Amino acid sequence: xxxxxxxxxxxxxxxxxxxxxxxxxxxxxxxxxxxxxxxxxxxxxxxxxxxxxxxxxxxxxxxxxxxxxxxxxxxxxxxxxxxxxxxxxxxxxxxxxxxxxxxxxxxxxxxxxxxxxxxxxxxxxxxxxxxxxxxxxxxxxxxxxxxxxxxxxxxxxxxxxxxxxxxxxxxxxxxxxxxxxxxxxxxxxxxxxxxxxxxxxxxxxxxxxxxxxxxxxxxxxxxxxxxxxxxxxxxxxxxxxxxxxxxxxxxxxxxxxxxxxxxxxxxxxxxxxx
Numbered sequence: 001x002x003x004x005x006x007x008x009x010x011x012x013x014x015x016x017x018x019x020x021x022x023x024x025x026x027x028x029x030x031x032x033x034x035x036x037x038x039x040x041x042x043x044x045x046x047x048x049x050x051x052x053x054x055x056x057x058x059x060x061x062x063x064x065x066x067x068x069x070x071x072x073x074x075x076x077x078x079x080x081x082x083x084x085x086x087x088x089x090x091x092x093x094x095x096x097x098x099x100x101x102x103x104x105x106x107x108x109x110x111x112x113x114x115x116x117x118x119x120x121x122x123x124x125x126x127x128x129x130x131x132x133x134x135x136x137x138x139x140x141x142x143x144x145x146x147x148x149x150x151x152x153x154x155x156x157x158x159x160x161x162x163x164x165x166x167x168x169x170x171x172x173x174x175x176x177x178x179x180x181x182x183x184x185x186x187x188x189x190x191x192x193x194x195x196x197x198x199x200x201x202x203x204x205x206x207x208x209x210x211x212x213x214x215x216x217x218x219x220x221x222x223x224x225x226x227x228x229x230x231x232x233x234x235x236x237x238x239x240x241x242x243x244x245x246x247x248x249x250x251x252x253x254x255x256x257x258x259x260x261x262x263x264x265x266x267x268x269x270x271x272x273x274x
Contacts, residue, residue, distance in 0.1 A: 025249075031242035054239035055247070063218075064226060064244065071223035072251070074136050075204035078143035082200045083193055085144070086151030091181050093152065094159040095167065108149040116146055120213065127214065134216045142214070143204045151196050158192030159185065194259045202252050223248055 033050040058064040093101060123142065124133070132138040162185060170180035186193070208224040215221055227248065230241040 025246075028242045028245055031238055032246050034239060036239060054243035057240055058243055058247065062226065062229070062240070064223070064247070066219065067221050067223045067226040068247070070136060070220060071205055074139045074143065074222060075201050075251075078140045078147070078204045079197050079200040081140070081144045082147045082151045083155075083197055085148050086155050086196065087181065087186070087189075087193070089148070089152040090155035090159050091177075091185070093156045095164060105153070108153055111149045117209070120210075124213065133214060134220060136220055138214050139211060139222070142210055143200075143207065147200050147203060151200060154196050154199075155189070155192055158189055162188050198255055198259055201255060205248075205251060 032054050033052065035049050035051055036053075038049070093105065127133050127138050132141070166184055166188065167177075167180050170184040171177070175183065206224060207222075208228070211222045211225045212228070215225065223244075227241065227244045230237040230244065
């Protein structure tokens with residue numbers, strides 16, 4: 001009886017939590033299909049007057065297709081570089097013993113506690129000197145630099161779960177350290193890599209402040225910056241804002257759905273002592 005009651009309580013709590021989680025998305029979707037004259041009403045239910053005009057406006061008037069492409073290029077490229085650099089650093093920290101190893105880990109951890117806005121002014125001046133302002137390459141470099149420490153820490157925890165004998169067997173078969181890492185260790189570490197890649201991609205996709213500061217031209221805007229254009233000083237275009245939010249969550253939802261198994265196993269395997 002108590003066991004049944006415990007299960008019922010657990011599922012009830014989960015059901016309530018699910019409602020609170022899904023309802024904002026549902027309300028956002030309803031807002032995105034409302035006619036303009038009904039967008040400020042407190043209650044709205046889908047009916048014959050529902051329209052997709054807000055979605056059409058995004059692509060016909062605001063060129064959101066370009067913004068989505070820019071965000072995808074930046075997010076995918078930055079995440080790929082983060083994985084490549086993070087794997088090299090994580091492999092060195094997981095497999096080698098050298099002086100200063102603990103200090104390097106401490107520095108990586110400390111960098112996660114420092115707000116990135118502190119480095120904004122020198123970063124802006126540096127990119128201006130090398131003529132990279134208002135380019136997608138500038139965003140990629142900034143995102144990679146900001147996420148490599150976290151990716152290195154996360155991947156190191158996962159690589160520590162992989163037996164060193166696997167590397168040694170590859171070395172005996174004629175591989176060097178680099179080929180052993182990417183031909184032997186990399187496939188085994190795929191769950192942890194997938195979890196790290198998803199984290200990096202989502203962070204890049206949702207990042208707003210750096211993209212606002214470093215990008216001026218409309219052609220190079222990323223998706224979050226374009227979303228903010230619906231919020232004015234005296235008026236908020238709720239229909240367009242809601243439609244852009246609904247479109248913006250699609251890539252992350254699809255990625256989490258396709259890689260959910262890797263994500264769960266990777267995160268759990270990465271939590272190790274050391």
